[in-house]
Amino acid sequence: MSDSPARPRPLGPDEEALVRAVVKVMYVLPRTIDADMAGDRQLPLTEYTALMHLSEAPERRMRMHELASACHLSLSGMTRTVARLETQGLVKRERCEEDARGWNAILTDAGLARLQESWPSHLAAIRRRFLRHFEGLDLAQLARAFERVGTAD
Numbered sequence: 001m002s003d004s005p006a007r008p009r010p011l012g013p014d015e016e017a018l019v020r021a022v023v024k025v026m027y028v029l030p031r032t033i034d035a036d037m038a039g040d041r042q043l044p045l046t047e048y049t050a051l052m053h054l055s056e057a058p059e060r061r062m063r064m065h066e067l068a069s070a071c072h073l074s075l076s077g078m079t080r081t082v083a084r085l086e087t088q089g090l091v092k093r094e095r096c097e098e099d100a101r102g103w104n105a106i107l108t109d110a111g112l113a114r115l116q117e118s119w120p121s122h123l124a125a126i127r128r129r130f131l132r133h134f135e136g137l138d139l140a141q142l143a144r145a146f147e148r149v150g151t152a153d
Contacts, residue, residue: 029129029130030045032125032129033045033122033125033126033129033130034046036121036124036125036128036129037118037121037122037125040121042117042118042121042122043114043115043118045122046071046073046081047081047084047085047090048115048118048122049071050067050071050078050081050082050085050091050105051085051090051091051107051111051112051114051115051118052115053067053070053071054067054091054105054106054107054111055107055112055115057107059106060106060107060112061094061104061105061106061107062104062105063096063102063103063104063105064078064079064082064093064102064103064104064105065078065102067082067105082105085111088110088114089108089110089111090107090108090110090111090114091105091106091107091108091111092105092106092108093105093106094106
């Protein structure tokens with residue numbers, strides 16, 4: 001018996017194609033959606049996503065670290081995003097009442113209005129750049145598979 005670990009099984013052609021395609025989608029999709037929204041003079045995708053999560057949160061507020069996690073950004077990246085939104089009056093920051101060290105991001109009425117204004121552009125970009133490629137497939141099954149990948153450790 002050999003002391004070396006078993007040689008891993010190489011990816012098959014279909015597996016390799018899928019992995020490469022997913023990596024490409026992870027890189028290209030956010031950029032193309034962002035470009036579409038910029039072309040429509042709407043919010044950048046990162047800012048749109050932050051406002052969307054805030055709009056869905058109780059009292060339209062979230063702890064900064066929770067918002068960063070929901071947007072898949074670092075805390076410093078989220079801080080920069082919220083600072084941009086704050087200068088536009090779309091978000092405000094307040095110290096957490098329960099923890100004076102923490103900060104909440106709060107969606108303003110102007111922020112909600114800007115989100116609603118940008119929503120049609122975002123929806124059109126999502127349909128054009130992503131969803132149309134899955135016509136005829138079981139989207140619920142696909143979503144469950146992506147969710148399992150996204151929550152794997």
